[in-house]
Amino acid sequence: MKTLLKKGVESMALTGLEIYKHLPKTNCKECGYPTCLAFAMALAGGKTSLDKCPHVSEEGKAALDSAAAPPINLVKVGSGDYEVEMGDETELFRHDKRFYHPTGIAVVISDSEDVEAKAAKFDDLEFDRVGLHYVTDLAAITNDSGDAGKFKEAVEKVAGKTQKALVLVSEDPAVMEGALGAVADRKPLVYAATNDNYEKMAELAKANGCPLAVRGNDLHDTAELVKKVEETGHKELVIDSGARETSQVLADLTQMRRLAVKKKFRAFGYPTIAITTKDDPQEEIAQAGVYVSKYASVVMLKACEKQQLLPLLSWRQNLFTDPQKPIAVEPGLYEIGDASEDSPVYCTTNFSLTYFIVEGEVEGSRIPSYILSVDTGGISVLTAYADNKFSAETITEAIKKHGIEDKVKHKKIIIPGHVAVLKGMLEEESGWEVEVGPREAAGIPKFAKEKFA
Numbered sequence: 001m002k003t004l005l006k007k008g009v010e011s012m013a014l015t016g017l018e019i020y021k022h023l024p025k026t027n028c029k030e031c032g033y034p035t036c037l038a039f040a041m042a043l044a045g046g047k048t049s050l051d052k053c054p055h056v057s058e059e060g061k062a063a064l065d066s067a068a069a070p071p072i073n074l075v076k077v078g079s080g081d082y083e084v085e086m087g088d089e090t091e092l093f094r095h096d097k098r099f100y101h102p103t104g105i106a107v108v109i110s111d112s113e114d115v116e117a118k119a120a121k122f123d124d125l126e127f128d129r130v131g132l133h134y135v136t137d138l139a140a141i142t143n144d145s146g147d148a149g150k151f152k153e154a155v156e157k158v159a160g161k162t163q164k165a166l167v168l169v170s171e172d173p174a175v176m177e178g179a180l181g182a183v184a185d186r187k188p189l190v191y192a193a194t195n196d197n198y199e200k201m202a203e204l205a206k207a208n209g210c211p212l213a214v215r216g217n218d219l220h221d222t223a224e225l226v227k228k229v230e231e232t233g234h235k236e237l238v239i240d241s242g243a244r245e246t247s248q249v250l251a252d253l254t255q256m257r258r259l260a261v262k263k264k265f266r267a268f269g270y271p272t273i274a275i276t277t278k279d280d281p282q283e284e285i286a287q288a289g290v291y292v293s294k295y296a297s298v299v300m301l302k303a304c305e306k307q308q309l310l311p312l313l314s315w316r317q318n319l320f321t322d323p324q325k326p327i328a329v330e331p332g333l334y335e336i337g338d339a340s341e342d343s344p345v346y347c348t349t350n351f352s353l354t355y356f357i358v359e360g361e362v363e364g365s366r367i368p369s370y371i372l373s374v375d376t377g378g379i380s381v382l383t384a385y386a387d388n389k390f391s392a393e394t395i396t397e398a399i400k401k402h403g404i405e406d407k408v409k410h411k412k413i414i415i416p417g418h419v420a421v422l423k424g425m426l427e428e429e430s431g432w433e434v435e436v437g438p439r440e441a442a443g444i445p446k447f448a449k450e451k452f453a
């Protein structure tokens with residue numbers, strides 16, 4: 001890392017004291033910090049932004065530009081509802097704060113295959129799981145035929161089949177020019193500028209208002225190539241170190257993120273793209289999973305089957321949630337199947353994992369039922385019980401609030417076996433008869449058949 005900093009572009013990070021020199025030093029506190037020095041330290045650490053100080057001179061702003069810039073630029077690909085945002089990340093580790101922009105999943109469509117069939121299949125890659133909607137984000141059209149007309153035709157066909165964002169993959173500027181002209185309003189990612197073509201590719205991407213991927217031969221070469229492309233005036237970039245072997249790609253992605261975030265190394269202050277190489281679908285998904293974990297902004301892969309992509313999208317979903325916020329479902333009364341006034345009423349928390357496990361088991365019992373999801377702030381049964389958020393009072397409040405009495409003619413509610421201790425208190429508080437259910441959700445089908453079938 002040190003060698004790279006010495007050989008390539010210098011680190012642009014400013015220390016707190018360097019920033020302080022450019023501040024007014026009046027300690028007026030308008031930025032929310034007690035002194036200009038405290039503000040300078042916070043700015044150096046990326047905890048505030050320069051615009052919070054209204055008194056910085058124009059010269060000061062120019063000098064502090066690099067300190068104020070985000071460590072990784074935000075780059076947008078696509079248009080309208082299907083725009084994919086990438087970059088603008090500030091952390092190396094998710095638990096330090098969070099990761100913000102989920103890795104875009106780009107599925108390759110070759111101009112040498114049945115383009116319309118593959119594009120239709122790609123467009124259909126959407127999933128609903130535990131109340132969340134997962135989608136693949138980009139179609140990457142590759143020019144395997146080497147024919148400019150065929151490539152343009154393929155790009156037009158894909159654009160006609162899907163509104164999702166596009167990546168146009170060709171290193172021949174003449175081939176790119178024809179296809180790009182047909183879909184420039186969709187703001188595709190142009191892949192890629194290399195040492196041989198970067199001037200023409202940068203000119204094309206800039207003229208059409210499109211982001212440009214820059215592919216070097218290794219990290220050093222990539223840093224130098226990014227500088228050259230920046231000098232053409234185009235700065236909406238996505239970078240590819242050129243590595244294709246999994247461990248080298250991982251090492252490069254990690255170095256680029258580390259240098260951008262910790263050293264504000266501007267040549268790597270852009271989103272990144274990684275391309276899978278494995279032919280076996282399972283191996284390819286595992287390889288893509290590595291790149292999603294650290295730290296690709298886009299992963300380009302061939303897999304296009306739902307069963308192949310769902311694990312990857314689930315993994316991405318797990319990584320890009322806020323680790324400080326439990327994933328919760330909306331508290332309320334949920335109807336499972338064709339529930340009637342005689343249907344059983346189960347009660348659980350609104351922690352999404354708990355809720356969806358219970359929902360799956362209730363569905364599996366094949367007995368139409370209601371589930372009362374109590375607002376516990378998205379935490380699980382035992383934790384919520386320990387924190388007094390899943391108590392006789394909160395369950396009673398939920399019974400009243402969500403109108404169960406209007407839905408069923410009985411007054412019986414089933415609580416999780418783990419909180420059997422609540423039975424007496426809940427009966428007293430709510431006036432409902434309380435049945436203690438199984439300790440684990442997996443016991444629900446057997447329990448339901450014995451009691452209600």
Ligand code: SF4
Pocket residue numbers: 023024025026027028029030031032033034035036039052053054055056
């Ligand atoms: Fe200093 Fe500006 Fe903050 Fe005032 S607002 S204390 S001048 S940094």
